[in-house]
Amino acid sequence: MTLADLEISADLRVIPPLEPVEREDGPLRSVSIAMAVLGCFEREAELGATRVAQELGVAKSTACRMLAALASGGMLERTTSGRYRLGLRLFEIGQLAVDRLMLRELALPVLGDLRDLLRETAQLAVPVGADVLYVDRLEGSGAGTMFHTELYRRGPGHSSSAAKVIAAHNPSMARLILERGFVRRTPFTIVDPNRYRQVLAQVRKDGFAASREEHTLGMSSIAAPVVLRRGDRTVAVAAISVVGSTSRVLGARKIAVVQSVRRAAATVSAALERSQE
Structure with a gap:
């Protein structure tokens, strides 16, 4: 691949x-x-x-x-x-293909630094249709991080921060998500298409996406896009995200989490660009 x-x-x-x-x-x-x-x-x-x-x-x-x-x-x-x-x-x-992705090789040390810095679970996600596939996940030591055991897992495109931040910079994925429709997973899941479009627009302005208990109650996440230039366009090909308890991720240190995640995604994006030279 x-x-x-x-x-x-x-x-x-x-x-x-x-x-x-x-x-x-x-x-x-x-x-x-x-x-x-x-x-x-x-x-x-x-x-x-x-x-x-x-x-x-x-x-x-x-x-x-x-x-x-x-x-x-x-x-x-x-x-x-x-x-x-x-x-x-x-x-x-599929695991063999994932293991051989240059993207994963470049992102792994960055994920490790991010996990160690924030003590939260750090993830790398790539788009698959209207979903995201988490191709790497390093579990954090913060309270409430050990909420799953599967390394490779698909996540719904409309309720995860990783998918939202990719869709905001990838029109093809956004279209697939809107065409498939929305399933309410918690009381906080966005299920209105117009509201979802507004969120994507805001994500493009902010440079990051947040998901506040949209998929699992008590758990929230922040993600930033890994991008590549395609001619005169910049397209998201992956996302770096941090997930943990809502109080730790979106509480008093939200700004620090956002800055750290954006910095990690920018580092991987720059490495990808250099690999294409």
């Missing part, structure tokens, strides 16, 4: 209708359908053959065969309900 792919990943969606694929023969057609089937699971955790067939415009028998083939290879797994979800083999391959 190249650095340019990080920008493109914000616009990943289900592969378009398969009219060109239907005219192909043999292995190429099978590979195209397999990729399209996997793409369906970007927006839904579990799917059955009927839904996949409808999404891709193929026969249900074709969808059944492809789902079964992907499950036999570990890319998907079948649930007790007879539907399918992403399998561990796909997760393992």
